[in-house]
C-alpha cells in the first residue's frame with residue numbers, strides 16, 4: 001500500500017521534516033534486520049484523535065527491545081508522549097503509527113551490541129490493509145507451506161524487523177497463488193497466525209484462537225477481541241487449531257492493527273461456514289470499531305487521547 005507523506009517524523013528526540021528522515025546505506029539494521037517496531041492506529045473520537053491502546057503497544061515495543069538486548073535511551077512514557085506529539089504535529093486524526101527502534105550507523109558486523117540505539121516514529125493516513133472488499137465480504141486465505149519461526153530460531157514473542165522475512169515469504173506465495181492472505185502453521189503443525197494478523201474461529205457460541213505457545217504474536221487486537229467476546233457472553237478459548245478446524249468452522253476472522261477485523265470467507269478454496277461474514281464476526285467487529293471511536297464506556301481506557 002502506498003505511503004502518503006505527512007509533515008514531520010520524530011527521530012530520537014527531534015521532529016524532522018518527512019524528506020529529511022534518512023538513514024545511511026551502511027545502517028546495520030538495514031543489513032541484518034536487528035530492529036523492533038510497532039504498528040498502532042489513531043482514530044477520530046468525539047474528543048479529538050485518540051491512539052488505541054498506545055501504552056500497551058509501547059510496552060510490547062519495550063518487551064521486543066528487551067529480547068533483542070536493545071537498551072532504549074528513552075523511557076516508555078517519553079515514547080508515549082512522543083507518539084502523541086507526532087500525531088498532533090501532523091494534524092492527523094485517523095492514521096497509522098510506526099515506531100521503530102533501530103541501530104545507529106557506525107558499526108558493521110553480526111554483533112549489534114556496540115551500535116547506538118535510535119528511535120523513530122512516523123505517522124501517515126492508511127486505509128484498510130486487506131482492502132474494503134475483504135472487510136465487507138470476507139477474504140480468501142490459504143495455509144502457507146512456509147512455517148512460522150520456531151521460538152528457538154527467531155522468537156515470535158518479539159515484533160522484530162528481520163522476523164518479517166518469514167511473514168513476507170508466506171504473503172508473497174499467497175498473493176502469487178491468487179489469495180488475499182497466508183495463514184502460517186507452527187513448526188508442530190498447529191495454526192499460528194496470519195502473515196500480519198491473529199486468527200480466530202467461531203464454533204457455535206465459542207470463540208477460539210491459538211495459544212501463544214503455538215507462535216502467534218500476542219496481538220493487542222487479539223486481546224481486545226477476546227475481552228469483547230467474553231463480555232458479550234461468548235466462551236473464549238485459547239486452544240490448538242489445525243487446518244481442518246478452519247475448514248469446518250462456523251466463522252473465522254483475522255485481527256490486527258493494520259487489518260483491524262477481517263472476516264475469512266474461504267480457506268484453501270473451502271467456504272468457511274456459508275462463505276460470508278457471519279453474525280458473531282459482525283457483532284465483534286462492530287463493538288471493536290465503536291470501542292476505537294471511544295463510544296463504549298467499558299473500553300474507555302483503551303482510547304488514549306492525543307490532546308490532554
Ligand SMILES: Cc1ncc(COP(=O)(O)O)c(C=O)c1O
Nearest residue numbers: 196197198217219220221256257
Ligand atoms: C505476525 C503478526 N500477528 C499478529 C499481529 C496482530 O497484532 P496486533 O493486533 O497487536 O496488531 C501482527 C501485527 O502486528 C503480526 O505482525
